[in-house]
Amino acid sequence: MAQHYEPPKQAGVGQFIDSIVLMVLVFICLLAPVYLKADHSAAPPPEVQAEAAKAAATWQSLGQTPAQAQQWEKLGYTPETAQPIVENRFDYTVDPTALIVTIAVIVGYFVFVFRISDREYREVVRERFGNGGN
Amino acid sequence: MSEATTAAAGGSSGQPTRIALLKVLGPVHVWALGVGIVLVGEFMGWNFSVGKGGAYGSLIACWVVGLLYTCVAMIDSEVTSTVAAAGGQYTQAKHIVGPLMAFNVGLYLVMAYTMLEAGDALVVGDLMKAVAGEFGHADLDPRPFVVLSIAILAWLNYRGVFMTLTVNFVITAAAFLAIVILFFGVAPWEPGKVLLHKELLIDLPYGWIGVIAAMQFAMWYYLGIEGTCQAAEEVRSAGRSIPLGTMSGMITLLIAASLTWYVAAGLMPWEYLGQAITPLYDAAKLTGNGTLQVILFVGTIFSAIASANGCINDASRAWFSMGRDRYLPTWFGAVHPRYRTPYRAILFLIPIAVVFAFQAPLDQVISFSILSGLLGYTFMSLNMMKFRKQWPLGSIKRGYVHPFHPLPAIVLLVLCVATYFATFLGYGATLVAVMAFYILASAWFVFHRYKFVRRGDQFTMPWPRPKGY
Numbered sequence: 001m002a003q004h005y006e007p008p009k010q011a012g013v014g015q016f017i018d019s020i021v022l023m024v025l026v027f028i029c030l031l032a033p034v035y036l037k038a039d040h041s042a043a044p045p046p047e048v049q050a051e052a053a054k055a056a057a058t059w060q061s062l063g064q065t066p067a068q069a070q071q072w073e074k075l076g077y078t079p080e081t082a083q084p085i086v087e088n089r090f091d092y093t094v095d096p097t098a099l100i101v102t103i104a105v106i107v108g109y110f111v112f113v114f115r116i117s118d119r120e121y122r123e124v125v126r127e128r129f130g131n132g133g134n
Numbered sequence: 135m136s137e138a139t140t141a142a143a144g145g146s147s148g149q150p151t152r153i154a155l156l157k158v159l160g161p162v163h164v165w166a167l168g169v170g171i172v173l174v175g176e177f178m179g180w181n182f183s184v185g186k187g188g189a190y191g192s193l194i195a196c197w198v199v200g201l202l203y204t205c206v207a208m209i210d211s212e213v214t215s216t217v218a219a220a221g222g223q224y225t226q227a228k229h230i231v232g233p234l235m236a237f238n239v240g241l242y243l244v245m246a247y248t249m250l251e252a253g254d255a256l257v258v259g260d261l262m263k264a265v266a267g268e269f270g271h272a273d274l275d276p277r278p279f280v281v282l283s284i285a286i287l288a289w290l291n292y293r294g295v296f297m298t299l300t301v302n303f304v305i306t307a308a309a310f311l312a313i314v315i316l317f318f319g320v321a322p323w324e325p326g327k328v329l330l331h332k333e334l335l336i337d338l339p340y341g342w343i344g345v346i347a348a349m350q351f352a353m354w355y356y357l358g359i360e361g362t363c364q365a366a367e368e369v370r371s372a373g374r375s376i377p378l379g380t381m382s383g384m385i386t387l388l389i390a391a392s393l394t395w396y397v398a399a400g401l402m403p404w405e406y407l408g409q410a411i412t413p414l415y416d417a418a419k420l421t422g423n424g425t426l427q428v429i430l431f432v433g434t435i436f437s438a439i440a441s442a443n444g445c446i447n448d449a450s451r452a453w454f455s456m457g458r459d460r461y462l463p464t465w466f467g468a469v470h471p472r473y474r475t476p477y478r479a480i481l482f483l484i485p486i487a488v489v490f491a492f493q494a495p496l497d498q499v500i501s502f503s504i505l506s507g508l509l510g511y512t513f514m515s516l517n518m519m520k521f522r523k524q525w526p527l528g529s530i531k532r533g534y535v536h537p538f539h540p541l542p543a544i545v546l547l548v549l550c551v552a553t554y555f556a557t558f559l560g561y562g563a564t565l566v567a568v569m570a571f572y573i574l575a576s577a578w579f580v581f582h583r584y585k586f587v588r589r590g591d592q593f594t595m596p597w598p599r600p601k602g603y
Contacts, residue, residue: 005588007586008586010464010586014463015463018462018582018583019462022575022578025571025575026571029567029568031493034495067330068333072403075416075419085406088409090344090347092343092347092559094558094559099558102554102558102562102566102569105570110512110516113238116232117231117232117233117235117236119232121232124232124592125600128589129599
């Protein structure tokens with residue numbers, strides 16, 4: 001029979017600190033792109049809106065057909081207020097280095113998690129079912 | 135099963151009492167949990183895929199991602215009906231892959247649902263503001279509505295799962311009905327009268343790369359359907375209720391997604407639709423029909439509330455399960471002695487949802503949720519292959535066996551890879567930040583937290599030794 005592992009008891013303070021650590025990690029990692037404005041946003045940023053407002057736009061100059069213009073107007077928009085929305089486009093130019101780094105991060109993460117999990121799982125199985133394998 | 139999965143309701147007395155979650159749910163509740171979480175995706179969020187790939191791009195992405203979720207539902211139905219315990223995929227990972235994967239899967243679930251809950255509350259607030267603006271109160275502060283929504287739903291969850299999911303069934307059905315009413319209200323049999331597809335639809339604005347990019351937000355049509363398995367420990371018959379509730383939920387969502395796209399694309403220019411916060415309410419507004427507008431206002435609010443309600447239910451079950459297994463502080467593994475709910479997990483996650491609802495824009499919140507879901511689907515495809523390898527058919531009792539294995543698992547993995555690339559297009563920094571979180575959290579678990587976890591106790595299913603181990 002495999003040796004039984006008896007974990008240490010965790011004090012209340014330790015439990016509290018562990019809860020906070022995870023939450024801090026969440027906030028730092030997930031709010032970072034928001035504050036660093038590293039990504040595209042569905043809503044146009046204020047500076048784009050201000051820049052767009054400088055030029056006098058018309059529905060035609062925005063490439064809107066009469067039917068499209070009619071729907072914009074029903075929604076309460078004028079060419080000036082619609083301009084930053086119409087001109088807020090995604091840039092799908094792929095940066096090969098960024099793509100390779102992203103792939104490496106995702107693949108590396110899964111390889112790491114599966115390898116360590118396998119090691120831990122063998123320990124669990126040994127303790128639950130004994131040393132004999134199949 | 136309930137004896138094996140009981141939880142310590144430890145309190146200040148120091149003498150733990152063994153209390154189990156209640157087995158009171160049927161297929162209707164499973165449907166309500168799955169569709170309730172997801173249906174809000176038809177009322178908001180899916181349309182960001184129009185912004186990334188145009189209206190046609192969004193439709194193609196919707197179909198492709200529908201295939202991804204069909205694979206998810208097939209796989210989930212088999213594994214969950216066999217591993218019927220709170221925590222859903224987390225518990226599956228614990229029994230099939232190993233502790234670190236289980237810890238990560240638990241976090242995927244918590245983050246996906248908590249972010250979705252934050253998004254739901256944001257929509258409630260924004261819609262209240264929009265409607266108040268139409269009645270001359272444009273300066274209405276939406277934040278009290280956000281906090282109030284989350285607080286009331288948390289209270290409902292705190293008080294009991296049966297009432298929570300019964301309420302979800304009623305409001306989800308009403309929200310779905312609102313979509314059907316809108317569809318008939320725009321007279322689809324008379325093209326050009328209300329719906330202007332011919333005039334509004336244009337070719338793919340970004341070409342085919344836009345279609346791939348649109349897959350990221352097309353996930354929003356269905357994200358969360360896999361949440362049905364969080365109820366596994368609380369259903370009366372997991373083998374019947376989980377597959378029935380999940381599959382009927384998926385059919386409901388495919389119908390709702392098609393109707394939603396058809397109506398919205400025929401009423402709004404794609405540039406507007408691609409950034410709208412409440413597109414179906416806007417669609418109703420464009421019809422000029424006051425009754426439809428009221429129905430869609432109610433439908434949007436109901437869908438957001440049903441979703442947030444289901445999210446609180448699911449995120450707290452995952453957090454609770456991790457606490458019960460010592461992956462997180464054991465304090466979270468407590469069941470309320472009277473209401474039999476994971477009340478500490480429910481309360482702990484409230485401020486997190488509120489902070490995200492206040493601090494991050496909706497598309498970023500949705501991206502966090504989608505990425506956590508996507509990591510979970512990647513796990514599910516690999517998990518399914520391991521599950522069949524370690525316990526081949528016939529070696530253990532399965533509640534349901536999905537057909538064509540390993541095709542659904544392979545298709546799921548390929549579509550997940552495509553969706554990672556879709557996220558990279560436009561939201562690459564968010565993708566890396568989310569990965570950084572899971573890598574750091576994994577390191578924390580391996581080097582610190584795992585020492586508090588009992589090894590053999592993690593395997594609670596009455597199965598034989600896995601093959602290959």
